[in-house]
Each structure stands twice: as C-alpha cells, then as structure tokens.
Amino acid sequence: MHFDKSIKKLDYVHLSKYFFAFSIALMVIGVVFLSVFGLNYSVDFQSGSNVDINITKPMTKDEITPILEKLDIAHGTTINEGEQRISIRFNEVLSEDQDSVLKQEISKLDPNAAFEINTVDTDMARELAHNAIKSVLFACLGIIIYVSIRFEWRFAVAAVASLLHDAILVIAVFSIFQLEVDLTFIVAVLTIIGYSINDTIVIFDRIRENMRFAKLKTDEDLKELVDHSIAQTIMRSLYTALTVFIAAFFLFLLGGESIKMFSLAMSIGLLFGAYSSIFIASPLWYLLKIGKKKKPAKAA
Structure with missing residues (x-):
C-alpha cells in the first residue's frame, strides 16, 4: 500500500x-x-542451411566437428548444443550429397536421431x-x-x-x-x-x-x-x-x-x-x- x-x-x-x-x-x-x-x-534472414537434430544419445562438438570436415564446407559453421537437441548453422546452402553424408555420419553416432533442415537462398x-x-x-x-x-x-x-x-x-x-x-x-x-x-x-x-x-x-x-x-x-x-x-x-x-x-x-x-x-x-x-x-x- x-x-x-x-x-x-x-x-x-x-x-x-x-x-x-x-x-x-x-x-x-x-x-x-x-x-x-x-x-x-x-537462417531465416540470410542464405545458408540450418540443421536441427533431435538426439537420443549424448553428443558433443568434438564428435560433430570431424563430420563437418568431411562435408568440405568453404564458409564457417556454428554448433549449438542442448540436452536433446543440436543445432548446426551453415553459412552456405548444403548440397544433396552433403545433406546425405551429414545424416549418415550423425546416424552412426545416434541411429534414432531425427533431422530438420531449413535452407534459405540469398533472394x-x-x-x-x-x-x-x-x-x-x-x-x-x-x-x-x-x-x-x-x-x-x-x-x-x-x-x-x-x-x-x-x-x-x-x-x-x-x-x-x-x-x-x-x-x-x-x-x-x-x-x-x-x-x-x-x-x-x-x-x-x-x-x-x-x-x-x-x-x-x-x-x-x-x-x-x-x-x-x-x-x-x-x-x-x-x-x-x-x-x-x-x-x-x-x-x-x-x-x-x-x-x-x-x-x-x-x-x-x-x-x-x-x-x-x-x-x-x-x-x-x-x-x-x-x-x-x-x-x-x-x-x-
């Protein structure tokens, strides 16, 4: 009062x-x-790909980094870790081959992983x-x-x-x-x-x-x-x-x-x-x- x-x-x-x-x-x-x-x-406002992965097993950046090196991405990437979710931001659009390789390699670490990939071009x-x-x-x-x-x-x-x-x-x-x-x-x-x-x-x-x-x-x-x-x-x-x-x-x-x-x-x-x-x-x-x-x- x-x-x-x-x-x-x-x-x-x-x-x-x-x-x-x-x-x-x-x-x-x-x-x-x-x-x-x-x-x-x-990724909503700049070109590139954003990959959200729902995981059922613990996964760290150290395990993901070697996988990203296999993709031969010219520009940088950002990895954000969560308890049951990992978000990877690519500064360029993933090709179909790169998309396939990423899913295969992540699935080796966690066979039950679910992927959500959002891609936006420059225009x-x-x-x-x-x-x-x-x-x-x-x-x-x-x-x-x-x-x-x-x-x-x-x-x-x-x-x-x-x-x-x-x-x-x-x-x-x-x-x-x-x-x-x-x-x-x-x-x-x-x-x-x-x-x-x-x-x-x-x-x-x-x-x-x-x-x-x-x-x-x-x-x-x-x-x-x-x-x-x-x-x-x-x-x-x-x-x-x-x-x-x-x-x-x-x-x-x-x-x-x-x-x-x-x-x-x-x-x-x-x-x-x-x-x-x-x-x-x-x-x-x-x-x-x-x-x-x-x-x-x-x-x-």
Whole structure:
C-alpha cells in the first residue's frame, strides 16, 4: 500500500526530462552497437542451411566437428548444443550429397536421431528481411491513422514515438548480446507493439476523459491533469505488465528451443513497453500540447 501511494504521487511530467534523457542515451548506445556489430541473423534472414537434430544419445562438438570436415564446407559453421537437441548453422546452402553424408555420419553416432533442415537462398533471405521491415512500418502507420481518428494527431505521434522506442531498444539488446534474430523475433516485435499501444491508449483515454470535466487555464493545470491521469492508471499498467512478463519469462526458461528467442524478446519488450507507456508517451503528448499553445497567433 505504501508503494502504491508513493508511485501515484510522482510528478511524472516534471521528471520526464530525466526519462527522456535516459531513453535517448539507451537508444544512442543501441544504435551504435547496431551499426558496429549488426544483428546475428538466423537462417531465416540470410542464405545458408540450418540443421536441427533431435538426439537420443549424448553428443558433443568434438564428435560433430570431424563430420563437418568431411562435408568440405568453404564458409564457417556454428554448433549449438542442448540436452536433446543440436543445432548446426551453415553459412552456405548444403548440397544433396552433403545433406546425405551429414545424416549418415550423425546416424552412426545416434541411429534414432531425427533431422530438420531449413535452407534459405540469398533472394529469399533478402525478401524476408524487407517484408519484416515493411510489416513494422505498416503497423506504425496503421496506428497513427487509427489514433489520429479516435483521439488526435498529438496522441498518435506520442504513441508511435513510444512504440519505436520499444522496438529500437529490443533490437539493440539483441545486437549488444548477439542473440539470434529469426522470424519469431519479428513476431515478438509486432506483438510488443500491439501490447504497448494498448497500454498507452488506456492512459490516453483517461487523459481525454479527464479533460472533458477539467477547467484548463494554464500549462500547470494541464500538467496536473496528465500526472493525475497517469496516477489513476499506473497500477493497472504495472500489474498487467508484470503478469504477462512472468508468463513470457517462464516460457523462455522452460519453453522449447523454437520459441526461446520469441519469449526473450517478449520479456524484454514488455518491460520497455510498460516503461514507455507511463514515462514517455503521456509526457511527450503534454509537450506537444503546450507547444501548440505557445505558438504566436497569426497577424490579421
């Protein structure tokens, strides 16, 4: 109860300059890492072959490496070990002969091994990457149009700015730690955008509702209205974010390998999304709103 009262009494708009500075610093660091290191694309976004092997007997890299040498692969390979699963990433597409040799040699170590081979050529990888970028841009455009119609353009700008903030920071974390980016990562980013805009709209709706009955004469009156609106909805936002975060986090810990990166991206994005909805979107709308008031009137 003491925590509830303390967090509701915060002056969010006054503190927004610190939140903005913190977020800008994080995004700058993220963009720098992204420019220097790039992203660790999976086979979904770059040409090559990815071989997932479900094993029934223990198998180590030392046992697999001699097999890969027999394939005469010109470019490098990456081997990821698991308790019942081994993933081998080839930087070039396996031929039918190489595919056959790999299966035969692995089967000698584990006759019950099951193989799943995914192959993407250069053109397909490029098309997938472009379509992923388009999907995020179209989602943001749709949000701008919808929020502008339902609220006003300042709400739309503030909402999309907070969404881009969330997306950039999630991408930056994956770049910094060189986590694998696959199609499920794009799904996670779009899901985060959808969740974050829902959380943001709840606060915006409360601001709009409070404005109907408020007598706003000064910027201070508007600031108090924004602070009061955030205070009215903040515990709902935090409880909802925490509930979904717990589910996503345990999916990351206990879920299968195929949804691991999706769950991790969701967990990170949920934290950034809750933060931006409360501390970025609404204070940014306030700045845009008072900016309009301060514009000098046109001479008659």
